[in-house]
Amino acid sequence: TFRLRIHVAPVHFDPQQTVAFPTMQAMSFTHSRLVKVKAGSSVKPGTQPLEADLAESWTQPNDTTYIFKLRRGARWHAKPPVNGREVTAEDVKYSYERFLLPANPNRGLLEQVDKIEAVDRHTVKFTLKEPFAWFLDSLASPSTWIIAKETVEQYGDLKRPESCVGTGPWMLERYEPNVRCTWVRNPNYFIPGLPYVDNVEVSIETDPATALAVWLSGRYDFAPEYGMVVRRSDLEAAKQRKPNLQMQDYIVVFGGITWAKFDQDPFKDLRVRRALQIATNWREVLETNAWSQGRGAPNPAIPAAFKDWSLPIDQLPPESRRLYDFDPQEAKRLLTEAGHSSGFKTTLETTAGYGPDYIDAVQVTVAGWKKAGIDAEIKLKEYGAFISSTIFGKFDKMGGGLFGGWTDPDSYLYRYFLPGQPLNASGVNDPKLTEMIKLQRRTFNVAKRREMIYDIQRYIAQHVWALYGPSVSAVAAWEPYVKNFWPNIGHDYGGRLMVAWLDR
Structure with missing residues (x-):
């Protein structure tokens, strides 16, 4: 189990109705995009190399057309109302059409999109209104999660925790408002072998002093501030208590x-x-x-x-x-x-x-x-x-x-x-x-x-x-038994933890 702290709870679980970062952090454990930012110890903080997520590959026949081939056999979580069915091009089309509705304060990210077509079950075509050089980078944003139409139809929106059903590496097992989120490994995740860790437990603790004490006592695997950071004012105390801490300085994006x-x-x-x-x-x-x-x-x-x-x-x-x-x-x-x-x-x-x-x-x-x-x-x-x-x-x-x-x-x-x-x-x-x-x-x-x-x-x-x-x-810090973790800018906690493992 990975154990970590966040300082503010998700406002809700609908990524297309808020710009609040705690919601995007939470979705990064449970949901996928077409493309994502690569994670792991080879990626330098402040750089954003892209790689495939739900899309297996993509082509750009001209300046305004992008065609994505979806991974075959990628499935929704085995939870109602989708019950583990295969992800299709229609799901992608639905997700981004809902993303572009006026209710989404993030819609400006992709408003260059003119139309989205499901060419066949595993092929999606995006046509843009004009050339947009940042299109792939925008698709990798931690707000462009692919969602299921059935969940929106059942719940009206995706604000409730029970509507948090995605295709991502973990499934939301339990949400105790303003206390903790618990995620459990998705056994049917589309990348074989991932994630390496079975559970993620995220404590919601608003007070920095309490969070520091909990971390120093050994109950978190990562430093307690946003981005797995330890305040420099607490660094000496942390080094004394945890002499083998792994650390990395980086400029935070905020x-x-x-x-x-x-x-x-x-x-x-x-x-x-x-x-x-x-x-x-x-x-x-x-x-x-x-x-x-x-x-x-x-x-x-x-x-x-x-x-x-x-x-x-x-x-x-x-x-x-x-x-x-x-x-x-x-x-x-x-x-x-x-x-x-x-x-x-x-x-x-x-x-x-x-x-x-x-x-x-x-x-x-x-x-x-x-x-x-x-x-x-x-x-x-x-x-x-x-x-x-x-x-x-x-x-x-x-x-x-x-x-x-x-x-x-x-x-x-x-x-x-x-x-x-x-x-x-x-x-x-x-x-x-x-x-x-x-x-x-x-x-x-x-x-x-x-x-x-x-x-x-x-x-x-x-x-x-x-x-x-x-x-x-800031100084990101994590326990020596956490392997292949590296900090980076952005809210994609799930993406960075998915490729990491515990070696106690």
């Missing part, structure tokens, strides 16, 4: 993001946005953070964890690069120039659901703004309410959260900055930026696309279309 009503005063003035950015003390956020203790990286629009796509801030133009050097006096000068010589008051809506370390970072950020004369009152919302309102722009003046849930760089541009996208919470509508983002999506040449994405990050930094906090450099 970082803070602040949205504001950019079409309203005072935020529509670029000088005000620049003042907010230069008054954001990202170095102090890293220094005071228990995970990082000063280690990490500032983020442009693409999180620094994406080694191949994120633009290092020293490659920004000088006037944008300067905004990453904390300077409250320069912020005051910019505010005065914008007609706010005595600063201004605002509100910042966020949630404590991301844990106490996140709230510490928010308080450091707000304290930096205050030194520049920007007085932001923090308003906390319950996580479920926050994830269904604030992140979609339903806030009064400013909203703050974490960004970093996706494994494809394109989502951080298209889904945050295109007019009409649900997650464009600040209401950005910049025709030049829109055109730049659309052009890189149509560019299959990777080197050219990378340069375009670097240019987009320079442009977003110049116009301060979002305020980004840093990403921490």
